[in-house]
Amino acid sequence: MDDGNTTSAGRESGTGHAAGAPAHPSLEEACQALVSTGSYVMTPDAVSQCLGVERGGWAWFARHWDELALDTYAAQTGTRRLRRYGHFSLSRAGDIVVRPHVAFVQPQESNPLYVEVDRHFEPLTDAFVAEPVLTSLIRMLGQVAACLDDADEWNVKVHPFRVMAEADGEGQPTPEGRHRDGVTLVTSLLIDRVNAAGGESTVYDLDGAALMSTTLSRPGALLLGDDRATLHGVSPIRPLDASLPAYRDVLVTTLTPR
Template identity: 70%
Template sequence: MAEEHGSRDGPAEQARQALLAEGSYLMEPDALCRCLGVDDTEWRAFAAHWQDLVPDTYAAALGTTRLRRYGRFRLSRAGELAAQEHTGFVQPERSNPLYTEVDRRFEPLTAAFAGEPVLAALIRMLGRVAACLDDADAWDVQVHPFRTVAEADNAAEPTPEGRHRDGVTLVTSLLIDRENATGGQSTVYGPDGTERMTTTLERPGTLLLGDDRATLHGVSPIHPADPARPARRDVLVTTLTPH
């Protein structure tokens, strides 16, 4: 697995330019795979980690079936990546309206997930993109794999908090897979609530990036296309904040 360098930096450069000009960018799967040097076998191995997620009791209290884990890393300017001690997840003031300053406790990433080469390549690429937003010597990276499940009689909310910020610098959402799902429309808003981008992440490997300081975001509910079977939407949310 090769990491992005030289001419392969093209999609990341496009992301940097779009973030500075518009506050968001949608990277297509082929471009992401070029950046990360990922083939189909490596992608399938990475996506298999979503089978090891555990229930999110906070989302369950709001009526949404969601599974997740949580991990923290430190990324240096030179690209050195180090896992950090597992702690609670606290979002700062003026971010998530449901959980501002709440110390939520989630299960950590499995050791296999935390050591994934695909994850490391993704984080390093995002660090290079985020450099256009802040000249940081190091980044605090938070990793949130999610699986949202909907039944015929119960739509699921990928973002039960509604339109919100995460209180970070760069926020990204990578579609891992979706099955039997309709809905799940991602929208990026300006500070005044104006829609800047609306898209549905349909193809695995599609990556939505946003300048979290200049935009808000939200995802519409998902429903089963075939009501006899559950709907599933798997994503990886990764955020970067200067250390």
């Protein structure tokens, strides 16, 4: 992941995120909800339409989750989690640039477990970076983020996660509990769930009152949150069939003005 490389999609007419209402009705609805309540869930059908993902596209994209690496920091708390990490910039015109791979650091008043701790994760694979689904997703989220803040360029941080659970213990998607990420827009895209019960996502106001709860159950379901105005957390997962392992795959993407 070298500095200055633009993804294979490059610049496309109509894919920027200049200020104004997004063209797709689902994005307009998402923006209205984020501004008024701070959170919104896009259905898999709406996300697929916005991204141009065909019926089998999510299964193809999901193969990258079999190439994640152990999260040694989560392991210190007993959480079995795999992940990678990538950093991009997104211009107002829709240009996506891969940024240098450095430590991931969350700011003060965000994640209580890892505030201002340098965490070093394996980078996204070249194949992951080149995925058209990822390119389309980043651009779409840029349109949504533009409803929350006016920025010429966005910092985009991409975190594919797999949280695992077996009969002898739960899997903790958010071992830090309810928290903020210290960004503008925080999103969670469900990629897959296998033999997993639980994993309910809850969004709270800054005083801790629950605003909404949802269980992302179908690939392509997307939870959006205004991270400046809300907290979020996910309940543990456990196996439906105790004789088999369970896992939950998500893609967490955040945007902050650069």
